[in-house]
Amino acid sequence: MPDRPIRFLLVDDIAENLVALEALLRRDGLEIHKALSANEALEMMLVQDFQLAFVDVQMPDINGYELAELMRSTERTREVPIIFVTAAEPSETRSFRGYDAGGVDYIFKPIDPVILKSKADVFYRLARQAKDLMRQRDELQQIAHDRDLAMASLRAHADNSPLALVECDADLTVRSWSQGAGRIFGIEAADMIGQPLSRAPSFSTQTLEMLSEWVAGDDALARHTAEIAAAGPQGQLHCELYGSVLTDPSNGRTSLSLQILDVTERHRAEATRSLLVGELNHRIKNTLANVQAIARQTLRSASDFSDFGNRFSGRLQALARAHSILSNVTWSSASLDEILGDHIHAGTLDGDRLHRSGPAIKLSPENTLHLALVLHELGTNAVKYGALSQPDGDVHLQWNIHGSELVLVWRESGGPAVTAPTNLGFGSTLIGSGIGGNRAVADWRPEGVIWTIRIGSGFHRTDAVETNPVRETPVEAPATDVVAGRRILVVEDEALVAMDLRAGLEEAGASVVRIARTLPDAIAAAAGEEIDLALLDGNLGGKPVDEVASILTRRAIPFCFVSGYGREHLPRGFADNPVLAKPFAAETLIRTVRDILSARLPEQHGA
Template identity: 50%
Template sequence: MSSPEPIKFLIVDDLETNRIALEALLRRDGLELHMASSGAEALELLLRHDFALLLLDVQMPEMDGFELAEILRGTERTSAIPIIFLTAVATDEHRRFRGYETGAVDYLLKPVDPLMLRTKANVFYELGRQRQDLARQRDELRRSADLLSVALERLQAHRDNSPLAVVEFDAEQRIAIWSKGAERMFGFPARDMIGRPLAETGWISNADAAAIAGMATELAASRSPRVVHHAAAQRADGTRAECEWCLSVLLDRNGQTASLNAQILDITERRHAEDTQRLLIGELNHRVKNTLATVQAIATQTLRHAADGAEFASTFSSRIQALSRAHSLLSSCGWHGASVSDLIDDQLRLGAFDPERMSAFGPDVMLPPQLALHLAMIVHELGTNATKYGAFSCESGRVDISWRVEDGRLAFDWLESGAPAPKAFSRRGFGTTLVEQGARAEGGDARLSIGPSGISWHIRLPLPRDAAPATLQPQPKTEEPPQAEPPARAGRRLAGCRFVVIEDEPLVALELASVLEDAGAQIVGHAGTCAQALEIIESVPLDGAFLDGNLRGEPVGEVAEALARRKVPFLFVSGYDRANLPSAFGSVAVLQKPFLHHDLLDAAAQLFPRARGVA
């Protein structure tokens, strides 16, 4: 703690000897004495310093003590300074009364009694010190009040801007606080909720209200910091919100519950996503088992009617290939792409946007499947962010969406307005990364702008050359690169050819290697990852390679580039169609999985020069 400011006294006397004597008499630690030889000099000092006591000589030339005291009483700054008059002139009651009338607290005759003067001065010294202490305490309380006010305002701002609903209940389970987040989440204004008992609001069920009251009692008894509870709540529009409640209690001095705080997260979308995930997993499980059952039936029936093992292998492979082609045909008919307006309408049907507070305008442009998927994810993420943090998070906000075609690119603009001014991001979250990466994945870009009225996104995506008005037509089949007529299959051998099999599924890799080795080829390496493949390509002489379209989730573009750089011929062996393979290698042949053995050998003979014409 810093040393206190000194207490200041002012001695006004036209005789220097008197001033020196008074200074010697009153000097003490913490006291600062100032001297003035006239009224004018005293006034100048009084403008610069705050004095706790004024010792004033009555008889002075030009301006006597009474005149100076009257001036001081007429000025707000100096009107409260206590004055002790000192005089060597015999006085009567009239002069004494005049002294007190001008504001004197005492009137002493010279020569003064040193003990009496020192005692009186010490009283004013202590009063001055007490005033200092009170002023310091006042300033500290004011600073503390300002800090508390700022903290409360910051807490209120965080609470109001939080995506969580913050609700507080008193000891009788009446609602004491209903945050802006609660208003946004449930639609009930604070004025309709504050002061009402929880069980009487109809906001949650009576059973959940009773459960929450019981949890408050348990929290107080166990002194646990918090408990998480799941309870559904009713929104103002009648819809149901699945919620996760994080409950904590504040205890009074007696250890009893003073208030119960609930921070509520709307998990309706999460529950829907979990339900959808379970449904998709169940549907996937169903479809996979159906496919396996079909394959099992094909195998059983083929074996039952086959004359020998060779006939079974040939017939079974042909039937599996036919099943695969049927599956691909069904996928191509359903996977026809979508227009931009279809994507927006789909989000509206899902309830992602409020149709009354948005507009969407642009031409009907048909997007290819992969681009449509990426743009759908981008639009969904933008809508989700606008609902949580942007224009759709307040009643006055709106979103205007527009798109157009410029120089072979789709120019997609998302503009938010009417929302509170967004804060700079302290930091980049997931939503932003998904939008940017989704655009980059298609060779485009996404630019975010933050303005006083909201955020805006400007997204540019390359369009295929044949982008046309949206009409739902079956997609044309992918044209394979022209191939020469295959040589005769009977007795063909690939003797002396050195191949690498790059495949992450061990059984498929084993099948590829077995077929090729049976035809006389030499398998010099197996690779199940991109790193393994690159190592083999750089270290082993190769005549050719068989490359899967994806290795444990990794794209194979780098591997294809390495093969091309080493001038190693290769072909893709993949379940993907050409649209999902590296676009820079559109002329490379694709052998679709599942494959027939003779198709694999034919592709090898067509691709690798050393194998051509080998019989």
């Protein structure tokens, strides 16, 4: 190994000779090992590596020449230089035998220290040089290993990278084409390396001219970026292009390194986002315009403020529930049967007295919103003035497709005698305005009004089997209203909504002990306030309210969520807690609170 020490071995059967040799040879960086016999020397050489051996010729049992011959016959010790030490006079015969045995030189006794040190120094320096060479060899091997590892890592990153990595000469001849480039452009490296970049149909003439201008620029360390249109195996691509112009300092040649990122999906996503934002703005403004129109028209026909509040709230609720239905189907198409079921669930239509029949129909979002308002007006008018105002009254709703139109017929019977109104209110005007561009026609028969509504577009028939939703029977209020006197916590970050909740609860006789508008405030109130019930917003400033719901659950305090989100966006694990959907009517709020208290606090009901 490069860090091993330089070792000399002294072999002599006389210990005093070994001590004398050691004293003459001692120097920094040199280890001296001594052996009193040939056998001991052989054992030492099996364990240690030696750079030089001084061997006494005259030794009992195995003399110096025999030891040298044994060393030359063994692979491990064959290359160890041997200097023989002898008291005999120099002779050609003796010298020949020593060199034949593998020796490289002689030292004659009495030993001249200068000659000894001079000869030893030669081998010491050779050993040092060998050691340095081995160290340099190992360093070069390590550098080569690190280089190969780095190159392999770079190749792996280049091949697995979403970037296309391309290198070209100054004339745009391709020298490197990564697997990422192959994936993006559908061209393998074997078809491009050594070929002009123009051979790839992926790059337009304008792009190639731009790249040539990059290479021809004056800045030797230029960095360039551009967005280009390119051709891929699946059609047109949008790409971000990053280019670096490099100059070889040894010969002055320039090259171009390109990194190309396929951003086609991002462009599509941005286009989709822009479209969705525009559509969202359009729908929001349409919704606000509808709300504004409903408010104005309701105000014109309302007899007093209370009448306006009830009518406006009902119409707004119908519109909001239609939005919820459309949100559940990502604003694609809603089922006619689901729209009817929503009105039955809300109490606008009496499921026991509404007799409906017709094929399974899906409606466009626009028709869904309009039909929801129309059904609300039809049901409200039937309850106030028509068939549903009498115990024996019924409504028959039939629909079918005739030609290119969907025709719905609303027929009332069993109510008071009907006469055509002299002045149509907003509700009747809204019904008569029709859906999908076609007007609705009323037949004011004495036995009951018949509305025929034609829809010319925005619908399609499906093969799904539709089922009528089961109408939930409202929970009757107990003799003593359980809402009065209850202490209620309101968790709501919207100030106007919180004010509306407080007003509705206090009008019903409840006490709002606190309005929590932030998550820390809500957690503190849920943990410390003495309350009978909590109304919990779905989130506070975008933060989930799971911890608040968990605290209320541990304290056995009933609560309901108040949210514009569907249940799938509310905290998990609380599926049994009801949801009061925004926007809500005051009556719906109080009925929800009453139902929760009646179910969860029966011991507090009146007698």
